Amino acid sequence: MARFLRETLELQPVQVAGVEADLFQLPDGSQFAVAFPGGMGETDRSIGFLVDNLDEAVAVLSTAGVTTGEVTENEAHRYAHFRAPDNQLYELVERKAPTNDLRK
DSSP states (O other): OHHIIIIISOOEEEOOTTOOSEEEEOTTSOEEEEOOTBBTBSOSOOEEEEOSOHHHHHHHHHHTTOOBOOOEEOSSEEEEEEEOTTSOEEEEEEEOOOOOOTTO
16 A cells, blocks of 8 residues: 555655654645554554544543543654444544754
């Protein structure tokens, strides 16, 4: 799949520290991840919903009786997985604000 995205669709690979997957930049600025089975935990095919505030979105799901996994993060995103009523795995994704640390 990663080769198809790179060679056929000509998507640009991107690197994000803490992500154990091949990431590709989409035209709208979002990213598409291809993970190896077991490489990032449970790797059923999932769809991510971009949210402005992950903690609020997790709270909304909790109020609706939907259990979410632990909130985790990498260099660019915070995210939490959940199973919807269709029993499929989905995730909520929040973009982290870019840091401008001049000490680096």
